Amino acid sequence: MPERALPSEQEVLGWIRQRRNWGRWGKDDQIGALNLVTPAKRAAAARLVRSGRSLSLSRPFPKEPGPSNALPAHHFMRTHPRGKGGFAADYYGIYYHGVASTHIDALCHTWDEEAMWNGRDPKKEITFDGARFGSVEHWADGIITRGVMLDVPRHRGVPCVTHERPVHGWELDDILTKRGIRLEPGDAVCVYSGREAWQAQDPEKPYGRPFGPPLQRPGLHVSCLPFLRDHDVRV
Template identity: 40%
Template sequence: MRLVNNCFIGLAAGIILVGLPACEPATDSAAARETVTNDTVEQWMTDLSNWGRWGENDELGAVNLITPEKRMQAASLVKKGISVSLAHNAVKEKAVDNPSPFEHEMTATGVGSTPDFPFCVDRFSVLYHGFAHTHLDAICHMFHKGKMFNGHSQDEVTEEGASKYSIHHMKDGIFTRGILMDIPRLKGVPYLEPGTPIYPEDLDAWEKKAGLKVSSGDVVFIYTGRWKLRAEKGPWMISEKSAGLHASCAPWLKQRDVAILGSDAASDVAPSGVEGAAQPIHQLVLIAMGMPIFDNCDLEAVSEEAARQNRWEFLLTAAPIRVVGGTGSPLNPIATF
């Protein structure tokens, strides 16, 4: 993940303060891997593009795929009323994968509290883009050749924030079908080792195993076991070595018409395996397709609950903070079964 203009949010308790067919999933992944080069990614920037699909004045990108009908379908998925958070606890400790810890400052405590001011008050501060904090990337978060989604200039993101595709346009929330793809379970391992690529046939195989198919307007979460691995072996330089989607998965996401992509890391496998394109999934998803990205979700609890129920789909709800000009937002997505 790249930081954009050192994006910063201050929060306080309760108040804000300070080589493949263009759109076909790959079936011969060995051949697909060999043919994905930076030139392929550049071609896909055109072939997989949603530019103009929702008009010149669009502010939501692929979130437009979450229609009223899709929301009603998602609501019908609630069978047991069990809710599970998809966020990790705010990481307050500095580590190799968290150079900007979540800051929690108590400005008034219960110690010495008086009847005149019987309250406690705290301030939250977080540089949330990166590899530690659960957040949603708005589609203005990344540029390619000076452009963001729909051909808008990178100059439309200034020190005052983003004048196009700001996170506040998602103020009505995200309410749709969520799908968990448990790739370690598919492969019979507790977690994927750092640097393990996930290919289109893995996504196809998971659909078959789970007995479902990703459809238009879904949010797809890719579980790699990142947080389980971190708890077992400690933090590592995840920006340099991380399990995630290979670039060849981009046409698959486009063909399925996914609304938002999510994972327990940053979605891209690292290293990417595509010379000249460090984060091709981010590039293609955010800029070509206009698809926001959930990063650093904690999918441990939801993977356990999904396995207990043998149900890998759920109602997904999430509400970004209404920051005008924001390039994303920390948040707590919820899966309800």
């Protein structure tokens, strides 16, 4: 297969400026591409169910400290007597940004030198008590849509993706073609990279950290941006 050219920094900046969804659903929109998940889209997704088997994308509650879990979660549990029986109650505390736990970032989570989602000023919208715009509460009704799993290690015939060979947008298109899959607007695309297999090769190597300079780790290359935008992927 001929070598495919990587995008330049200017190309990437062009994508971010020219192909973003700011204003697409109005200047006050706070749910972004969730607008693509219409009642008809949800109903169509429900009709696809055949076996009823569920596939979890969650990770274990990260209580144990480790190279990729610098801020372990808290979980304390107590029992209380009540009459001849009793009950148990517990407390949870978690810093879920990072790579130790599963989460979805809200639209207010990140920004560049220009602005955050829909052109808002983070200095005005983000406070110690919470976000005034683009917070996750606007997704409180849940995200019910068609999910599409793209298994990159299986496509490559390897145990896992490595940071030396990240996932590119054209590779995701190749997987769709090989599997005969057509993405539709509002789909949730899950890209499997074999993280557990990668971590097993060197358990002490951190997959990520919450603060400091970013680490190189296996996953999606910035070349995936047009793929996600062209297909109107929801998440």
